[in-house]
Amino acid sequence: MNSNSSLDAIARFFNFQELQTNFRIEILAGVTxxxxxxxxxxxxxxxxxxxxxxxxxxxxxxxxxxxxALASAxxxxxxxxxxxxxxxxxxxxxxxxxxxxxxxxxxxIPWRVALAAILIExxxxxxxxxxxxxxxxxxxxxxxxxxxxxxxxxxxxxxIALTGAKIIVTDAAxxxxxxxxxxxxxxxxxxxxxxxxxxMARRVTGALLLGILATAGLGWILGIAPWxxxxxxxxxxxxxxxxxxxxxxxxxxxVNFLQIFTVTFVFFFVDLFxxxxxxxxxxxxxxxxxxxxxxxxxxxxxxxxxxxxxxxxIFGTSTVTTYIESASGISxxxxxxxxxxxxxxxxxxxxxxxxxxxxxxxxATAPTLIIxxxxxxxxxxxxxxxxxxxxxxxxxxxxxxxxxxxxxxxxGVGLITYPIMKSFQGKFHETNIAMWVLAVIFxxxxxxxxx
Numbered sequence: 001m002n003s004n005s006s007l008d009a010i011a012r013f014f015n016f017q018e019l020q021t022n023f024r025i026e027i028l029a030g031v032t033x034x035x036x037x038x039x040x041x042x043x044x045x046x047x048x049x050x051x052x053x054x055x056x057x058x059x060x061x062x063x064x065x066x067x068x069a070l071a072s073a074x075x076x077x078x079x080x081x082x083x084x085x086x087x088x089x090x091x092x093x094x095x096x097x098x099x100x101x102x103x104x105x106x107x108x109i110p111w112r113v114a115l116a117a118i119l120i121e122x123x124x125x126x127x128x129x130x131x132x133x134x135x136x137x138x139x140x141x142x143x144x145x146x147x148x149x150x151x152x153x154x155x156x157x158x159x160i161a162l163t164g165a166k167i168i169v170t171d172a173a174x175x176x177x178x179x180x181x182x183x184x185x186x187x188x189x190x191x192x193x194x195x196x197x198x199x200m201a202r203r204v205t206g207a208l209l210l211g212i213l214a215t216a217g218l219g220w221i222l223g224i225a226p227w228x229x230x231x232x233x234x235x236x237x238x239x240x241x242x243x244x245x246x247x248x249x250x251x252x253x254x255v256n257f258l259q260i261f262t263v264t265f266v267f268f269f270v271d272l273f274x275x276x277x278x279x280x281x282x283x284x285x286x287x288x289x290x291x292x293x294x295x296x297x298x299x300x301x302x303x304x305x306x307x308x309x310x311x312x313x314i315f316g317t318s319t320v321t322t323y324i325e326s327a328s329g330i331s332x333x334x335x336x337x338x339x340x341x342x343x344x345x346x347x348x349x350x351x352x353x354x355x356x357x358x359x360x361x362x363x364a365t366a367p368t369l370i371i372x373x374x375x376x377x378x379x380x381x382x383x384x385x386x387x388x389x390x391x392x393x394x395x396x397x398x399x400x401x402x403x404x405x406x407x408x409x410x411x412g413v414g415l416i417t418y419p420i421m422k423s424f425q426g427k428f429h430e431t432n433i434a435m436w437v438l439a440v441i442f443x444x445x446x447x448x449x450x451x
């Protein structure tokens with residue numbers, strides 16, 4: 001088989017013609033998504049190192065980097081080849097902090113047992129995915145809420161970028177306020193936003209990726225961020241991490257049952273609805289969800305997420321979930337699973353380039369995330385703003401997501417208020433059992449679990 005026939009076979013496998021895409025677009029989208037979320041290779045190990053170590057905090061940092069890369073690569077590869085969607089996966093931010101600071105350090109649960117709890121959560125997810133429970137949840141979400149989720153995620157990732165770059169900072173009097181515009185980091189980020197926006201306005205191919213590279217380059221040249229200390233480094237195999245989640249199963253019964261049940265439930269609940277919200281938002285952005293609210297192959301997408309969580313626990317990292325940064329690749333035109341395959345390949349290769357990737361400052365990705373937020377806000381045009389039963393739940397969904405710092409909480413508020421508002425209008429018949437079940441689940445979650 002010659003190279004042309006091989007490329008044709010790949011194009012047919014990923015349905016290039018139907019999706020109106022090509023190799024150049026998909027590869028560019030994959031690189032953009034990877035660069036946008038490559039920070040996880042450093043940030044996740046830094047957070048987990050506070051809880052996962054042998055003798056002293058940080059002594060397993062190198063192994064955690066490899067575990068993060070391999071878990072992300074495997075889950076994303078399953079997403080690309082099995083679900084055929086351009087979504088990337090990695091250990092979830094927030095969930096990793098909960099794992100380290102609340103579960104291991106706060107409750108004094110051994111880290112091996114905490115990994116076992118994530119392993120159990122992943123197995124439960126696999127079972128629920130096979131039962132199509134998670135697929136039915138996507139279908140049950142009202143159309144207006146789906147559009148609101150996409151917009152809410154856009155605001156959320158823009159807010160993350162603005163606070164991470166210190167353009168927005170905390171304030172004792174007003175909670176948040178504008179940051180110090182004399183701060184070199186802030187100035188470089190603003191310059192990056194203008195550069196990225198200009199590239200987008202000129203419709204330059206690869207504008208988001210070029211924006212990241214240009215901002216990072218400015219930071220290095222001006223001495224605001226340190227130059228890479230190297231390019232290539234030999235990986236440290238996770239011999240002290242691999243399989244420890246399985247070993248932790250033996251110790252589960254030695255831990256307070258109520259504690260381990262609560263921990264597993266929180267991991268389960270947050271991951272479940274974060275994934276539902278993220279997939280819904282990305283699906284709306286990419287145009288995968290039809291007018292009937294159906295999301296083709298979403299069961300396969302959920303399976304990739306479940307497999308990622310399960311194998312991630314075995315590799316030695318916290319819950320793996322679908323990343324909202326995938327929107328950056330979608331914004332570059334990525335529509336097929338090849339985008340995800342490219343991301344998976346880059347995650348695998350990245351274990352040899354940690355010195356280079358770790359030198360990309362967080363403010364370099366902020367401009368791209370802000371522009372992606374702008375693009376995702378376009379979904380609000382499809383919300384029926386003249387109908388209070390549609391607009392109020394949609395607005396609350398959009399508004400709560402960034403302010404609560406949680407996709408799941410924003411989605412929950414929207415799903416609770418939607419059927420209630422419809423009932424107030426005398427349109428109870430427009431709701432269904434699934435909507436009310438989701439509303440009750442979230443009510444119970446807010447009452448008994450809180451955030």
